[in-house]
Amino acid sequence: MSEAASAQVTLANSTALLPSLGPLLHSWLPQQRWFAGKGHPITAFSLVSATELLPVAADGGPGLLHLLVRAHQPTMPAQPPADCYQLLLGVRAALPPLLAPALIGRPDHGPLAGLTVYEGLHDPRLAALLLERLRTPGGLGALSFARAAAVPAGLAPRVLDTEQSNSSLVYGDAYILKVFRRVFPGTNPDLELPLALAREGCGRVPAPVAWFEAAGPERLTLGVLQPFLRDAEDGWQLALRALAAGDDFTAEAYALGRTTAEVHTALAAALPAPALRRAQTGRLAAAMVHRLESAAHAVPELVPYVPGLRAAFDALAAGGAGTGRPAQRVHGDLHLGQTLRGTDGFWSLIDFEGEPSRSLAERRTPQPPVRDIAGMLRSFDYAARSHRPWNPAWAARCRTAYCDGYAASAGVDPRGEPELLRAHETDKAVYEVVYEARHRPDWLPVPMAAIRRLAGADAEPAEPAAADTETD
The missing domain is CATH 3.30.200 (Phosphorylase Kinase; domain 1)
Known part of the structure; x- marks a missing residue:
């Protein structure tokens, strides 16, 4: 066996590897934007796998170590087992100045002792x-x-x-x-x-x-x-630019509606598309109620609106008898930031991962197509409220044009079942409230304005400060 191959086996299977990296990961991992357990202490790490994509050279030249690591956080209300993270760690004797911002640390013991560990993707x-x-x-x-x-x-x-x-x-x-x-x-x-x-x-x-x-x-x-x-631009930035210029966005919204319908039609043809019966619709509504109650516990501002919001979910459950609503695989987290328009005006959809806070099993479960539609309708509202003065008429026109475009392509108008659309838009707004409360408190008034409307309240909250990003 060659020296390089021997080093690869030794490092990848070393029981001392993770203990030596643990102190570095304890401080570095919670600082990453993609770490889901912020605010909860990490009590331990466990190694799922370790693979050397490039062994460290004898002269200290760069090596690349791929790790799958579980971060154990007993105080975090997450589904067991602990969250698993993918790490691509660069290893060098010393970092060149251009890579200094990627530094993770220097282990003081174990197989990497004396070497510099850093975020390998930046190399x-x-x-x-x-x-x-x-x-x-x-x-x-x-x-x-x-x-x-x-x-x-x-x-x-x-x-x-x-x-x-x-x-x-x-x-x-x-x-x-x-x-x-x-x-x-x-x-x-x-x-x-x-x-x-x-x-x-x-x-x-x-x-x-x-x-x-x-x-x-x-x-x-x-x-x-x-x-x-x-050469494509994302729909969120295009919408903000239209608002700033006072331009109409209904043609773009209509085209996005047609694009969404085309993707839904193709997904329904490519993958199983079952019908939701009464019991399944009831479970769907019950899950929305559960998310509402959990959100109200986490964000007290929601509490006064719970009865009005729950009425939307109760109406969905009560109207679930029918002949069965269509369900299929959907995008799962559709908003303007997940769309791209080319220089030729052609729209594309990207990022089909779904909402990061939901389990993978839930994200892969067939859903009513209106779930995606509700997400885009909420996105138009987000864009309108990012601009001062708030332009509710702009959002209303975009929402109408988007649904018109969808109906023209799919042959089914999402407004045809108002209780289904209202329930999904309410569920999305509740998700947004929790997200903003945790990550961008200054933006909490945006989904709260929708919460008031969807709950049947008349008063409007103060406008939020403008920003240029959407929720994940």
Whole structure:
């Protein structure tokens, strides 16, 4: 066995590896935007897998260590087992100045003692190595790499700074690699659904080119490489620009409605689309009630509106007899920031991962298509309230145009079942309240304004300060 191969086996299987990294991860991990357990102490780490993608050179040159690590937080109300995170750690004798911001720390004992550990994705040499692994299907340690099409070599990498719940690398302005940070057993919808749409011939979603996973009883999706739409602009920024200029956005909203309907139609054809019967509709409404009660416990501002909000969910349950509502796989977290418009006016949908706070099983469960529609309707409201003075008429026109576009393409008007649409919009607004209370308290008045409307209250809260981002 070669010296490099021997080092790889020794390091990847060293029982001292994680104990030596633990003190560094205790301070570094909670500071990351994608860490889900903020505010709850980490009591321990456990190692799921360790794979050396590039062994550390004898002269201290860069190595790349892939880890799957569980962060144990007993005080966090999360589903067991503990959250699992994907780490790509660079290892060098010393960091060059350009990589100083990526520093994690220097272990004082264990197999990496005396070396510098840092965020490997920020190192162009290591990021290029990751692309090379994706270009060559096969396995390495606990990891497996697959591809659906050939990928050119030698594409220069750069990290996108705008990613929130994951990390993204752009290669040569031709491809984008999303690296999932918090990973779950099972295929991630952001791989599963674009693959299904590609098989169906739907061009509204960039098709996966390559991906990598971790082996086990259930595979864990770790990253997906897709074409990078470099000349496209996201719908959120386009909407804000239209508001600032006083421009109408209804043509864009109408086109987005048609795009959403095309994607829904393709998903329904590609994957099972069961009907929701009365009992299932009742369970759907009960889950919404449970989320409302949990949210009111976490955010006291919700408490006065609980009876009015719950009425929307009760109406959904009461109207569930019917012949069965259609359910299917959906985007799961659709808003303006998940859309891209090309220079030719062609709209695409991206980021099919779903709401990060929901379990993977829930995100992969067929839902009424109106769930996505409700998310986009809430997004128009967010955009309108980000502008001063608040422009409710702009949001109302966009909401109407979006539903018109959807109905024109799908042949089904989402406004045809008002209790279903109201329940999903209410559920989305409750989710937004919890998100803003935890992450952006200054923005809490935005979803609270919708809460008042949906609960039947008349008074409006004070307008929030303007900002330029949406919820995840």
